[in-house]
Amino acid sequence: MSDKTSTWLARYQPWRRRAEVGFWVLVLTIQMLANSITTWIDLRTAPFVQPLAWELSSNLTVGLLIPVLIAFERRFPLRWDTLGRNLPWHLAGTLMFCAAHVLVMVALRKAAYAAAGASYTTGYWISVFGYEYLKDVRSYVLILGAVLGYRLLLRRLQGEARLLDAPETAPGVPPSGTPPARPERFLVRKLRSEFLIAAADIEWLQAQGNYVGIHVNGHDYLLRSTLADFLGQLDPARFVQVHRSYAVNLDRVAEIAPLDSGDARLHMKDGSQVACSRRYREALGRN
Numbered sequence: 378m379s380d381k382t383s384t385w386l387a388r389y390q391p392w393r394r395r396a397e398v399g400f401w402v403l404v405l406t407i408q409m410l411a412n413s414i415t416t417w418i419d420l421r422t423a424p425f426v427q428p429l430a431w432e433l434s435s436n437l438t439v440g441l442l443i444p445v446l447i448a449f450e451r452r453f454p455l456r457w458d459t460l461g462r463n464l465p466w467h468l469a470g471t472l473m474f475c476a477a478h479v480l481v482m483v484a485l486r487k488a489a490y491a492a493a494g495a496s497y498t499t500g501y502w503i504s505v506f507g508y509e510y511l512k513d514v515r516s517y518v519l520i521l522g523a524v525l526g527y528r529l530l531l532r533r534l535q536g537e538a539r540l541l542d543a544p545e546t547a548p549g550v551p552p553s554g555t556p557p558a559r560p561e562r563f564l565v566r567k568l569r570s571e572f573l574i575a576a577a578d579i580e581w582l583q584a585q586g587n588y589v590g591i592h593v594n595g596h597d598y599l600l601r602s603t604l605a606d607f608l609g610q611l612d613p614a615r616f617v618q619v620h621r622s623y624a625v626n627l628d629r630v631a632e633i634a635p636l637d638s639g640d641a642r643l644h645m646k647d648g649s650q651v652a653c654s655r656r657y658r659e660a661l662g663r664n
Contacts, residue, residue, distance in 0.1 A: 431486065580645055582623065589603070592649070619658075
């Protein structure tokens, strides 16, 4: 990956959360305005505020449900190796998504109409749910598609690591029975490039959903694993967990700064800082 791309990613990270939220706000705002205008044109005689209230309540509800949907996908990830197991959960998720959308949307509309001295009627709930479900299932798929595509793009730009494959045993030769050696190097793939990083060069680790962020020499790479599973493959005398979401290479810790809460902040030799909770401080002192 070029230095320009690395620089862009480094500058993007502090703004990443704002950019992600801003993206969905922009998308839902454009959809709300476009749908309001087309509905107003179809109604012809209705005031514009009426379709605007309908679309505002609908898109506001969808916006509130997007973080829930992202968290749901992290709990039941959609990957080729989990598709058969987790797809039924997402089929049920479309029903829950629609039910929540309809309930909150109708509540907002009733409140808005009541504030204007009018009343909002929904008709038969089964008909409303069936009508909204046809739209909500598409919204569900499109939202997840956008989220998964975004993650894939970041992983390709950021770099994705994996363990090197163990050497195959020759035919007819039984396994030695000894536990596999801890990996000393990892293969990192960035776009069309591949290279190796040494385990000893890892500065700290961060749990990121279904991945572990590996921080090496100012660069971040992702490995598909849980933090606990990955730590189990590293040297326990060198790597120790210091937080529910973080682990560090003790050789790379420059300073431990205690906090009044009992927690601590670890200053790493690369200039970064890592949170250390008091639950893990004793274990840190024993190493």
